[in-house]
Amino acid sequence: MKQVMDFFISVMLMTLFSPLVIFISVIVRLRMGSPVLFKQQRPGIFGRPFYLYKFRTMTNLTDKKGNMLSDEIRLTPLGAFLRKYSMDEFPQLINVLKGEMSLVGPRPLLMEYLPLYNEKQRMRQNVKPGITGWAQVNGRNALTWDEKFKLDTWYVNHQSISLDCKILWMTFVKVLKKEGISHQGSVTMEKFNGNQEAL
Numbered sequence: 001m002k003q004v005m006d007f008f009i010s011v012m013l014m015t016l017f018s019p020l021v022i023f024i025s026v027i028v029r030l031r032m033g034s035p036v037l038f039k040q041q042r043p044g045i046f047g048r049p050f051y052l053y054k055f056r057t058m059t060n061l062t063d064k065k066g067n068m069l070s071d072e073i074r075l076t077p078l079g080a081f082l083r084k085y086s087m088d089e090f091p092q093l094i095n096v097l098k099g100e101m102s103l104v105g106p107r108p109l110l111m112e113y114l115p116l117y118n119e120k121q122r123m124r125q126n127v128k129p130g131i132t133g134w135a136q137v138n139g140r141n142a143l144t145w146d147e148k149f150k151l152d153t154w155y156v157n158h159q160s161i162s163l164d165c166k167i168l169w170m171t172f173v174k175v176l177k178k179e180g181i182s183h184q185g186s187v188t189m190e191k192f193n194g195n196q197e198a199l
Helices: 002-016 018-032 077-084 092-097 111-116 121-126 145-158 161-177
Strands: 037-043 049-055 102-104 130-132
Touching: 002 018, 002 092, 002 102, 002 161, 018 049, 018 077, 037 111, 049 092, 092 130, 102 161, 121 145, 130 161
Parallel strands: 102 130
Antiparallel strands: 037 049
């Protein structure tokens, strides 16, 4: 039932927002150049790697030594706007249609984090990652890592179609309110180093 819901809602959203997606693609290409999409390998269900797609929001500016500059410097005004309204996430509907993600589930983090999880944190990999999730509607990037993992684990243990519908509705409200977009003191979430409290 969850897979059927993912498919039909994704097709509906892609059809409904196709003019906006095309418009964003053109603007990103004109303002930031190529590529239009940001592609990065992330862990899917059971840690299986897949490539996640998002609209590009940062430049590739480097210092004189070739090191990438900070996220704060590389994030463009256009990118900040896309993030503010979560429009950079639209391409992940492709991941949902490919069966790599679900509309609702724990957000896919970085491959390098997998070896750092403790036993309970690793439970988040027992389901498909989602475009939105229980942690996203309860604080998003304003949460600490410990809080995120606890919310993700709670979702894994309580997932249901009714809960997914509730999360989708709460996501719509959160996007309109623009809550929890950035972590305190940073435009992105601080790096997870594994030195977190046990759940």
